[in-house]
Amino acid sequence: MSPFSARFKNINGDDTYPLDEIIYRSKIDNSLLEVEHDRNALASKSPEEWKALFASRRQSFNPVNTSGVWSKRELVLPEIAEKDIITLEEGFTPLIESKTLAKEIGLKKLYMKLSGNSHTGSFKDLGMTVLVSQVHSMIQKGAPIQAVACASTGDTSAALAAYCAKAGIPSIVFLPAGKISTAQLIQPISNGSIVLALDTDFDGCMKIVQEVTADNSIYLANSMNSLRVEGQKTISLEICQQLNYQVPDTIIIPGGNLGNVSALAKGFDDCLAIGLIQKKPRIIVAQTQAAAPFYQAFQRGFNQLEPLQAQKTLASAIQIGNPVSYPKAVRAIQDYNGLVVAVSEEELSNAAHRADRFGFYTCPHTGVALAALEKLVESGDIDKEEEVAIISTAHGLKFTEFKVAYHEKSLKEIHSSFANSVFYTPPQIDSVMDILQKEMKARQH
């Protein structure tokens, strides 16, 4: 038996529940839950022992060790049997330092954590491996779960579909019709999910999925379910591990439903609690002005969340007006000396494509974080001497429509400062050389 253990706990109270219970909110006051670990048991290993354990697992080809999530299993789901783990070897995504982009922005050090370099192309895999593994384990123990369902702006559904298909568990996804990319839509279709496109937005889908999952036979997979956070938080442990347990000064993350920023903070809480790091990074959430309820609440001193109707945005996965994880995200910003920033559609588009010029291939949500970085360096809120990490949340390949339209200069009301075009020319050396001479000269600076 594992010496480590965990349970659900009310974020505002003392009520707790076993992880095997089908429960998403407190029975006492309906607050969100979080997974609470036995910190005393975790403290039985010294920081050096934890570091050595994580390092030794990096040498192994066992899938539970090659997974960035399950290589930290004592801090994730300590009691799950290894045979019940459903993994697609998620995590251990690249943390790329870009000296050239840092210089362009006027910064000392810049890292991009490419969490979209994963099986389904977004960070959602980190949380979904945990949720689906737990459901799989509960089904093995006799829980009457017939399917797992989620509302999604595209990436959650792709992850749910893939992990459920691997586990042999039926999945159901609710998507806002016409508001997600083709690549995102085809993923759950391919993996055999029951796919419902509703004529509403994400918040409307979220209402329906909560009704559908009120009966315990269908399990809820949205990030309101705190099991997801346990997987997503490993991104912080991984960043610390990749930087030899040094921490960047500032981390910028795009925010929609706000599960991911809550997870980022919880991961650093764990690193501090078990002594892997001593310093706290500053955590900054970036939103698009089209869907900025968290930014607006921040401006009001977090007095309260005022849900709004999110407007159409190129960063479609964060078109969310009523973020479920708001209370956890407020705590994350307060505990990590944070800020919330909002950027325009033009700013996010140009920031994404500026980064591409330095070898990245960024999604619009990563563009939101990069645009926030540019603004904060310009305003002096981020010092030029700081070391900054951007959480890149999805692979650019999932957002081909955005990138094509940018380079074709067909995005409405957006000036594409970094547009690049294809030269169609007859197969004749003179015309080819004309183009090359002109273009090579233009690119010399």
Ligand SMILES: Cc1ncc(COP(=O)(O)O)c(C=O)c1O
């Ligand atoms: C690509 C991408 N970036 C950012 C987010 C925002 O994450 P969260 O909703 O947890 O704030 C999402 C998901 O909603 C996403 O799919």
